[in-house]
Amino acid sequence: MFCLAVFGVVPSYAIGGSATCKGEIGLGEETAISICQSRYPEYPYCTYYEESPHYTVVCTKEDPDSGGGTDPDPVELKAVVMYDVNGGSGAVAYQSKTSTSSGSTTFALRHNKPTPPAGKEFLGWAMGRAATKPVFQPGDQLTVQYGATVKLYAVYGAQGASTNDCVVQMPTTGAPDGLNVLAAGSIGLVAVGAAIGLRRRKLSV
Numbered sequence: 001m002f003c004l005a006v007f008g009v010v011p012s013y014a015i016g017g018s019a020t021c022k023g024e025i026g027l028g029e030e031t032a033i034s035i036c037q038s039r040y041p042e043y044p045y046c047t048y049y050e051e052s053p054h055y056t057v058v059c060t061k062e063d064p065d066s067g068g069g070t071d072p073d074p075v076e077l078k079a080v081v082m083y084d085v086n087g088g089s090g091a092v093a094y095q096s097k098t099s100t101s102s103g104s105t106t107f108a109l110r111h112n113k114p115t116p117p118a119g120k121e122f123l124g125w126a127m128g129r130a131a132t133k134p135v136f137q138p139g140d141q142l143t144v145q146y147g148a149t150v151k152l153y154a155v156y157g158a159q160g161a162s163t164n165d166c167v168v169q170m171p172t173t174g175a176p177d178g179l180n181v182l183a184a185g186s187i188g189l190v191a192v193g194a195a196i197g198l199r200r201r202k203l204s205v
Contacts (some may be wrong), residue, residue, distance in 0.1 A: 021059075025050060083152050107143075110138060120158060126155045129149050
């Protein structure tokens with residue numbers, strides 16, 4: 001609502017969270033503020049400005065020096081690793097960590113393995129459902145940014161298909177050496193320098 005009143009030479013109005021009184025310089029700061037406060041007692045916090053030949057008094061309901069009240073509750077960000085057994089059986093529980101600040105955290109992938117379909121064996125975990133070669137093994141370290149959810153899919157092969165030299169090539173970027181980094185909004189594997197290989201021992205079944 002828009003209100004207009006006149007206190008001698010003092011036009012005034014209140015809109016939303018503030019009240020404003022204006023007039024010609026000469027009343028003095030204390031008098032100008034007192035007039036505005038008497039007109040709008042619900043706006044007790046007043047500030048006086050001068051711009052010759054006029055002044056302006058702006059009054060608010062909250063103290064502008066208080067920062068507008070209490071700080072809002074911090075937003076919690078989660079980093080999550082999920083496991084899809086991808087045709088096998090025996091669920092593998094997801095992993096989750098929470099933080100109120102940005103950054104990343106490292107998970108040790110769960111050691112328990114899904115039961116493979118008949119005639120196959122579990123080879124490891126990959127980023128895609130249709131992958132034929134694993135990227136991660138149980139116990140590997142995986143770094144995930146807070147705010148991101150990473151889903152890993154079980155990879156199966158014919159019994160006896162796993163070898164001692166399962167090598168997975170990773171693209172080059174700028175993460176700390178030896179870390180697999182997955183970020184919010186992007187699914188990618190990160191290494192330092194030239195592409196590196198992950199050598200795995202033959203899995204026991």
